[in-house]
Amino acid sequence: MRQFDELSLPELVNKVEDGSLIGIPADYSGVPMKFTKELIKRGVKNLKLYCLPLTTIQGDMLIGSGCVSEIEAAAVTLGEFGLAPRFSEAVESGEILIKDSTCPALHAQLQATEKSVPFMPLRGVIGSDIQKYRNDWQVIENPMKSSGNKNEPILLLPAVQLDVLIFHAPCVDKNGNIQIGRRRELATLVHASKKVFVTTEQILDIDFFDDELSAATCLSALYVDGISVVENGAWPCALPGVYGPDNDEIKKYSIAAKTQKGFDDYMKSYLSN
Amino acid sequence: MIELKREELLISQLADLLVNDKHIAVGAASPIPGAASLLVKEEAKLLNNRIRVTILHSNKYNNFTDGARELFDCAAQGRIDTFFLGGVQIDGAANINLVGTGSYEKIQKRFPGSFGSALMYFVVPQIILFREEHSPRTLVDKVDFISAPGFSDENIYRPGGPKFLLTNRALFKFDKQKKCFCLLKIHNNESVENIIKLTGFKFDVDDKITNMSIPDKTRIDILRNKISYMVSEFYPEFADRIWGV
Numbered sequence A: 001m002r003q004f005d006e007l008s009l010p011e012l013v014n015k016v017e018d019g020s021l022i023g024i025p026a027d028y029s030g031v032p033m034k035f036t037k038e039l040i041k042r043g044v045k046n047l048k049l050y051c052l053p054l055t056t057i058q059g060d061m062l063i064g065s066g067c068v069s070e071i072e073a074a075a076v077t078l079g080e081f082g083l084a085p086r087f088s089e090a091v092e093s094g095e096i097l098i099k100d101s102t103c104p105a106l107h108a109q110l111q112a113t114e115k116s117v118p119f120m121p122l123r124g125v126i127g128s129d130i131q132k133y134r135n136d137w138q139v140i141e142n143p144m145k146s147s148g149n150k151n152e153p154i155l156l157l158p159a160v161q162l163d164v165l166i167f168h169a170p171c172v173d174k175n176g177n178i179q180i181g182r183r184r185e186l187a188t189l190v191h192a193s194k195k196v197f198v199t200t201e202q203i204l205d206i207d208f209f210d211d212e213l214s215a216a217t218c219l220s221a222l223y224v225d226g227i228s229v230v231e232n233g234a235w236p237c238a239l240p241g242v243y244g245p246d247n248d249e250i251k252k253y254s255i256a257a258k259t260q261k262g263f264d265d266y267m268k269s270y271l272s273n
Numbered sequence B: 001m002i003e004l005k006r007e008e009l010l011i012s013q014l015a016d017l018l019v020n021d022k023h024i025a026v027g028a029a030s031p032i033p034g035a036a037s038l039l040v041k042e043e044a045k046l047l048n049n050r051i052r053v054t055i056l057h058s059n060k061y062n063n064f065t066d067g068a069r070e071l072f073d074c075a076a077q078g079r080i081d082t083f084f085l086g087g088v089q090i091d092g093a094a095n096i097n098l099v100g101t102g103s104y105e106k107i108q109k110r111f112p113g114s115f116g117s118a119l120m121y122f123v124v125p126q127i128i129l130f131r132e133e134h135s136p137r138t139l140v141d142k143v144d145f146i147s148a149p150g151f152s153d154e155n156i157y158r159p160g161g162p163k164f165l166l167t168n169r170a171l172f173k174f175d176k177q178k179k180c181f182c183l184l185k186i187h188n189n190e191s192v193e194n195i196i197k198l199t200g201f202k203f204d205v206d207d208k209i210t211n212m213s214i215p216d217k218t219r220i221d222i223l224r225n226k227i228s229y230m231v232s233e234f235y236p237e238f239a240d241r242i243w244g245v
Helices: A009-013 A033-042 A057-064 A085-092 A103-115 A129-133 A185-191 A212-216 A247-256 A260-272 B006-016 B031-046 B070-076 B117-123 B192-198 B217-234 B236-243
Strands: A021-025 A047-052 A068-073 A097-100 A119-122 A138-141 A153-158 A162-172 A193-203 A226-229 B023-026 B052-055 B082-085 B089-091 B126-130 B162-166 B170-175 B180-186 B204-211
Touching: A009 A033, A009 A193, A009 A226, A021 A185, A033 A057, A033 A162, A033 A260, A047 A057, A047 A103, A047 A185, A057 A068, A057 A085, A057 A247, A057 A260, A085 A260, A103 A119, A103 A153, A103 A185, A103 B070, A103 B117, A162 A185, A185 A193, A247 A260, B006 B031, B006 B126, B006 B162, B006 B217, B023 B031, B023 B070, B031 B052, B031 B126, B031 B217, B070 B117, B082 B117, B180 B192, B217 B236
Parallel strands: A021 A047, A021 A162, A047 A068, A068 A097, A162 A193, A193 A226, B023 B052, B023 B082, B082 B126, B126 B162, B180 B204
Antiparallel strands: A119 A153, A138 A153, B162 B170, B170 B180
């Protein structure tokens, strides 16, 4: 029996329910753009985006298309191409709720779930307005006598479990093991998600576990609920080690999305291609 | 005399602050700090010294293999000597705001967000604040939102914090005891009077204030002939605009 489920892209898109807390990979860890395009076409609603730790065009497009009610992130930006315009406007108008965070906190909340403990401590952050506005975070005095400093206040962050995660990977082996290379934050996201789906450029007729090098850079199929082959699946974002970003396209988007009208025109042509 | 771009002058100012480091890390949206870090690394090689540089948005110039959290773990362990932070607003107490302007719950102008600043500012010994625009709207009396505070109470774990602030007009040092900035260097087209006028907070002026130092020909050659191509790997738009590579 084949050791994994191969899905069509429409089947995969249908696995995401309205209102889901969905894991969003950063622009350097394999953004599933073709999946996102199909998800927007399907008209998904009220997604809660959990970004590890930031999002670029993927988050901005989902927000501009009215698919998002809430976002937890350390940043939403188009990088060299400036602010994420649909995100900024949606926050300014109060259309979406932003839970402002900071990168290490977004990692730590998922690491708590990886270990199945209820919270994770983190240094720093105390005295910032990020902490001030996060009612779900707590500060306690360090209870340990033998580690850390006496009387030291320390921040506690709740464990966060994601409903679903989708990312795009360079390749998958014949048993459904996923190559993630050095993008180990994908493993953190995966371990903290109830359901995990992967789009990939190709399925190879080899076993990553036959070789120590490839075994060390892959994610075991045991965590994965379905795989879909989608060529050029991260475009216009980069797929590290395979292809770079299409900067002309991202620039074109950054200019068009400055207004809702420009965004709508851009999306009309993007979704129909 | 070699005609120098403004960005090249700023890269050189930052490079001067990095010469004693062992490991420099560079975060998001930071082409000038990235170029400065790679520049001092190349200069150190010529002197038979070793400086490690981690550019987060680069695949090639990146020492991390354990995912995006490794930067924060590595910094918390004290293994990063210098990191750079910016801000929509920076105030006289070195508080930084990367979130937006106006009151937080009814924000007027939203910017990307705080990134990793709320930890990095606490744990990296030398934080260099870098904001090109030097105006009363960027350098303010009090920030609208504190992404990360400039200093903390005694009982808070805080081996790190602000050391310098560089803008396209001036270099300040942060005085941890007095909790205020002190003006060290100004651009050669600038006057102290004009800096006072363009700065929204009060600051001290160093007795030995000088102009920004002009990089020598050797440094400019390394920057243009070598670093420019390295930068184009991770900031292609910037490298193209400044050096046409």
